[in-house]
Amino acid sequence: MPKCFVDGKEVEFALGENLVKVAKRAGVEIPVFCYHPGLSVVAQCRMCYVEVEKMPKLQTACSTMAAEGMVVKTQSEAVKKGRQGTMEFLLLNHPLDCPICDKAGECDLQDNSFGHGSANMRHSEERRTYVDVDMGSVIQKNMNRCIHCTRCIRFGDEIAGIHEMVAIKRGNNIDITTIDGKQLKTEYAGNYSDICPTGSLTLKDFRFKKRAWMLKKTATVCEGCSKGCNMEIQHEGNVVYRCVPRENLEINKYWMCDEGRFNYRYTQDETRVVDPTLRGAEGAKQASWQDVVASIEVKIRNGDVLFLVGTDLTNEELSAIREAASALRSGIKIRTFGNADVTKSSEDGPADNILKMKSKTGNLLGAEKLGLEPLTGEAKAETVVVFRGGRAVLPKIDSKWTAGIGVFNREESAGFDGVLPGLAFTEKEGTLVNHAGFEQRLARAVRPRGGCKPVSEILMLLLNTKSKAGQA
Amino acid sequence: MLAQRKPSLLNRLYLIEVVRGLAITMKNFLFHKKVTLQFPEQRRDYSGRYRGQHYIKSVNGVENCTACMLCPTVCPAECIHIVAGEREDKEKYPIKFEIDSLRCCFCGMCEEACPKDAIKLSNIYEMSQKNRTVYEKDFLLEQRGNK
Amino acid sequence: MSSIETTLMFVKIAIVLMGLLLTVPIMLFVERRGSALMQNRLGPNRMGPFGLFQAACDVVKFIFKEDRAPGHVNRFYYTIAPWIAVIPAFMTFAVIPFAGSLQMDGFEAKFLIANLDVGVLYCFSIASLGVYGIIMAGWASNNKYSLLGSLRSSAQMISYELTLGLSIVGLMMVFQSVNLGEIAAAQGETLIQLGPIAVPKWGVFIQPLGFVLFLVSMFAETNRLPFDLPEGESELIAGYHLEYGSMRFALFMMAEFVNMAVASGLITTLFFGGWQLLPGMGFLATQVEQLGILPAGGWVQVLFQGLSFVMKVAFFMWFFVWVRWTLPRFRFDQLMNLGWKVLFPLGLVNVLVTGLLIYKGVL
Numbered sequence: 001m002p003k004c005f006v007d008g009k010e011v012e013f014a015l016g017e018n019l020v021k022v023a024k025r026a027g028v029e030i031p032v033f034c035y036h037p038g039l040s041v042v043a044q045c046r047m048c049y050v051e052v053e054k055m056p057k058l059q060t061a062c063s064t065m066a067a068e069g070m071v072v073k074t075q076s077e078a079v080k081k082g083r084q085g086t087m088e089f090l091l092l093n094h095p096l097d098c099p100i101c102d103k104a105g106e107c108d109l110q111d112n113s114f115g116h117g118s119a120n121m122r123h124s125e126e127r128r129t130y131v132d133v134d135m136g137s138v139i140q141k142n143m144n145r146c147i148h149c150t151r152c153i154r155f156g157d158e159i160a161g162i163h164e165m166v167a168i169k170r171g172n173n174i175d176i177t178t179i180d181g182k183q184l185k186t187e188y189a190g191n192y193s194d195i196c197p198t199g200s201l202t203l204k205d206f207r208f209k210k211r212a213w214m215l216k217k218t219a220t221v222c223e224g225c226s227k228g229c230n231m232e233i234q235h236e237g238n239v240v241y242r243c244v245p246r247e248n249l250e251i252n253k254y255w256m257c258d259e260g261r262f263n264y265r266y267t268q269d270e271t272r273v274v275d276p277t278l279r280g281a282e283g284a285k286q287a288s289w290q291d292v293v294a295s296i297e298v299k300i301r302n303g304d305v306l307f308l309v310g311t312d313l314t315n316e317e318l319s320a321i322r323e324a325a326s327a328l329r330s331g332i333k334i335r336t337f338g339n340a341d342v343t344k345s346s347e348d349g350p351a352d353n354i355l356k357m358k359s360k361t362g363n364l365l366g367a368e369k370l371g372l373e374p375l376t377g378e379a380k381a382e383t384v385v386v387f388r389g390g391r392a393v394l395p396k397i398d399s400k401w402t403a404g405i406g407v408f409n410r411e412e413s414a415g416f417d418g419v420l421p422g423l424a425f426t427e428k429e430g431t432l433v434n435h436a437g438f439e440q441r442l443a444r445a446v447r448p449r450g451g452c453k454p455v456s457e458i459l460m461l462l463l464n465t466k467s468k469a470g471q472a
Numbered sequence: 473m474l475a476q477r478k479p480s481l482l483n484r485l486y487l488i489e490v491v492r493g494l495a496i497t498m499k500n501f502l503f504h505k506k507v508t509l510q511f512p513e514q515r516r517d518y519s520g521r522y523r524g525q526h527y528i529k530s531v532n533g534v535e536n537c538t539a540c541m542l543c544p545t546v547c548p549a550e551c552i553h554i555v556a557g558e559r560e561d562k563e564k565y566p567i568k569f570e571i572d573s574l575r576c577c578f579c580g581m582c583e584e585a586c587p588k589d590a591i592k593l594s595n596i597y598e599m600s601q602k603n604r605t606v607y608e609k610d611f612l613l614e615q616r617g618n619k
Numbered sequence: 620m621s622s623i624e625t626t627l628m629f630v631k632i633a634i635v636l637m638g639l640l641l642t643v644p645i646m647l648f649v650e651r652r653g654s655a656l657m658q659n660r661l662g663p664n665r666m667g668p669f670g671l672f673q674a675a676c677d678v679v680k681f682i683f684k685e686d687r688a689p690g691h692v693n694r695f696y697y698t699i700a701p702w703i704a705v706i707p708a709f710m711t712f713a714v715i716p717f718a719g720s721l722q723m724d725g726f727e728a729k730f731l732i733a734n735l736d737v738g739v740l741y742c743f744s745i746a747s748l749g750v751y752g753i754i755m756a757g758w759a760s761n762n763k764y765s766l767l768g769s770l771r772s773s774a775q776m777i778s779y780e781l782t783l784g785l786s787i788v789g790l791m792m793v794f795q796s797v798n799l800g801e802i803a804a805a806q807g808e809t810l811i812q813l814g815p816i817a818v819p820k821w822g823v824f825i826q827p828l829g830f831v832l833f834l835v836s837m838f839a840e841t842n843r844l845p846f847d848l849p850e851g852e853s854e855l856i857a858g859y860h861l862e863y864g865s866m867r868f869a870l871f872m873m874a875e876f877v878n879m880a881v882a883s884g885l886i887t888t889l890f891f892g893g894w895q896l897l898p899g900m901g902f903l904a905t906q907v908e909q910l911g912i913l914p915a916g917g918w919v920q921v922l923f924q925g926l927s928f929v930m931k932v933a934f935f936m937w938f939f940v941w942v943r944w945t946l947p948r949f950r951f952d953q954l955m956n957l958g959w960k961v962l963f964p965l966g967l968v969n970v971l972v973t974g975l976l977i978y979k980g981v982l
Contacts, residue, residue: 099540099587099588100540100564209556210541211540490942493946494945496945500657501656508659508660
């Protein structure tokens with residue numbers, strides 16, 4: 001493999017790799033704004049200046065490919081001065097509103113200004129200001145903070161497949177906006193906020209909720225569809241504030257759809273059932289765990305019993321349910337449910353040509369691999385027990401008595417006779433198998449809400465009740 | 473090793489020393505200036521840098537605070553709780569700004585961290601309360617001390 | 620005994636009792652303000668002029684405070700202990716003369732309650748009863764600090780009573796009496812005439828060493844600083860009265876102040892001429908007598924004798940307070956060393972020397 005030298009260190013590289021990537025491998029971080037590994041290279045922020053021997057001028061590392069024997073200096077006086085000059089230009093019109101900017105704390109401009117900029121400012125003229133357009137329900141725009149890196153424009157063109165962000169006017173009056181000031185249409189708009197190196201595009205959902213440095217981060221997987229995008233749950237004080245994509249070049253690269261990004265909302269929705277309930281003569285009422293478990297156990301003791309398990313449950317939960325079903329009684333049927341139209345992995349496929357899949361549950365393939373049969377038609381049995389992780393679409397149920405175990409909101413559980421609240425994906429650990437067969441782990445980010453219990457514990461309660469009843 | 477002192481016989485008799493001690497106390501009793509401050513009527517002048525009751529500085533009735541959360545971040549006692557919001561005249565402002573007075577250790581870090589010169593410590597030192605008190609935003613906006 | 624004699628007896632008892640009871644609030648005030656001023660503070664100055672009514676407030680507070688006893692005490696001894704401590708303190712004063720005598724129709728009125736011939740001995744025996752109150756309090760409180768305090772107290776009292784007794788043996792030898800009235804009267808004589816100044820034959824002049832020994836022992840006997848080990852706040856919290864509150868505690872405090880008053884009275888009587896007039900008082904007395912406002916027949920003289928006595932006692936009371944806020948507390952081993960190895964031998968030497976001097980005819 002060819003070799004080059006970055007700050008005196010010898011690094012191997014593949015042909016066609018640019019200096020930012022090569023330097024990173026040598027342990028040298030080159031500051032960038034417009035360069036993003038998932039997007040095309042435009043070299044317009046001029047932040048990634050490096051000095052290459054035998055080249056008369058400073059070169060932008062992002063657009064310079066490494067070559068055999070190339071000697072790159074990233075810490076020379078010329079480079080430092082060049083970066084400092086760039087930083088000063090970028091900050092000419094940047095407002096000093098870090099205290100109210102949601103990007104503060106994870107802002108490239110802050111970091112690079114601190115690392116490579118000058119503490120002084122020579123600019124004393126008035127800064128230019130803009131009137132911002134409404135960018136729709138996901139993104140809040142603040143053009144004053146923009147440094148025109150055009151990452152957002154390139155993301156729209158190259159990844160989201162929709163040309164909606166443009167740069168209008170030129171020079172000092174440049175304005176990065178949507179075409180004709182329309183609202184964003186893409187379903188991947190959240191990524192605009194992620195890739196923006198400043199606070200000009202921020203999430204409306206996260207606006208002023210928390211500062212970035214206060215959030216604790218848990219690496220996990222999205223359960224929104226069978227793609228299994230890698231993501232990070234950012235939470236503080238047992239409240240999830242946002243989810244951001246995590247780099248995984250084999251699955252989702254750097255991106256994530258808005259559906260998955262805001263999927264966490266249902267887990268802390270007010271309508272989520274977080275206490276065991278039992279329907280009596282006067283309708284559904286909060287009951288003790290003991291009572292609900294006992295009444296479910298009595299119902300499944302005989303008669304025609306069907307366990308409906310959602311394909312949004314983890315592998316561990318699915319196999320626990322299967323084992324518990326046979327231990328409870330022989331002859332309990334288990335059928336999976338999840339999507340109205342996609343019941344088998346063979347029917348699954350991309351919903352668009354970016355990330356989304358047709359199956360809106362995360363473990364369709366996993367359930368299939370465990371040998372669970374999908375439900376066809378409506379669920380017809382004397383007693384039906386529904387196990388659900390939160391996203392599986394409930395099928396039509398025709399039964400005398402129905403119990404729900406897992407995550408439901410009040411509307412969904414209205415027809416149930418008994419509900420035992422389970423854990424949502426932010427509250428549990430487990431394995432999901434995505435459409436391509438990758439087994440990925442869910443990580444627990446927050447403590448369970450209310451009295452929610454894991455499925456395994458609920459099954460143990462059922463089995464204990466049964467063995468006690470058998471002794472009596 | 474401790475130094476062994478062998479006082480003279482006269483010293484060991486103590487009598488003279490006792491008399492001298494008595495003279496000292498009597499001198500204090502009769503002549504020395506008394507240091508007691510008659511509190512409610514007389515008050516001590518505190519330095520301008522004294523760290524007492526917190527307040528939020530406001531200009532023309534608008535609080536300086538922009539809810540940047542630097543003070544709760546830097547607070548070693550974690551006694552500041554802010555909820556940020558947006559309103560017509562101000563992009564970001566604190567909807568809730570609470571200081572748990574019993575947790576606060578009056579270190580003044582919040583004052584130092586504040587980029588907007590909004591949270592300050594006045595020299596009000598009479599802060600006794602009947603129960604555990606959380607200072608609300610409205611209360612904090614009124615406290616100014618001598619500033 | 621004539622009716623006038625009986626009346627006079629009751630009047631004397633009333634005067635002594637009232638005087639001693641009044642001592643307590645006054646000393647409370649003096650102690651608090653005195654200590655404050657010595658420490659460059661102001662002390663309680665809010666109630667009345669100079670905070671004079673503070674003592675009254677304290678008394679009211681003591682009376683109205685809830686009287687609670689902890690559950691773990693021995694009820695009987697716990698309850699009687701303060702009384703055992705306070706009653707002997709009052710009883711001791713019976714033999715201390717507070718004025719001279721007056722020739723009335725048919726009898727000689729002596730201004731002391733009980734003219735006992737064993738005067739001093741009575742004093743010491745009754746005073747040493749007071750320690751029972753402290754021991755009872757410490758034991759009945761069922762608290763190790765209290766018990767330690769009372770143990771210290773008993774050890775200290777026994778050790779210093781020896782010196783206390785020895786220190787006045789010389790004095791008794793000189794005056795050939797243990798009757799306090801006689802001792803006081805005997806001190807009116809002139810010791811040496813130094814030009815115009817007549818040095819009286821006060822105990823302090825003929826027994827200076829005896830006086831110092833007596834003074835030091837008295838501090839130990841009254842449990843006052845620097846010998847307040849039974850209380851010892853820093854090591855025993857409050858010692859024997861740790862479990863006491865409200866009026867019961869006030870009784871202990873009263874006992875302490877009355878003991879101080881008795882000690883001052885004894886020092887005055889034995890070493891400072893008792894009711895003998897202070898210098899200048901004789902002149903004042905004749906002036907007042909000539910005004911004729913008061914009934915004739917020596918009453919003015921008695922009044923000024925009483926006044927002299929009170930002033931001398933007051934000085935020693937103040938001296939107690941003064942010393943308390945000057946000297947630090949002794950350690951217990953230091954206290955015992957001082958008592959047994961220094962004061963006791965010195966007391967013996969004093970007796971020896973006095974005896975020799977009497978034998979030689981100097982005294």
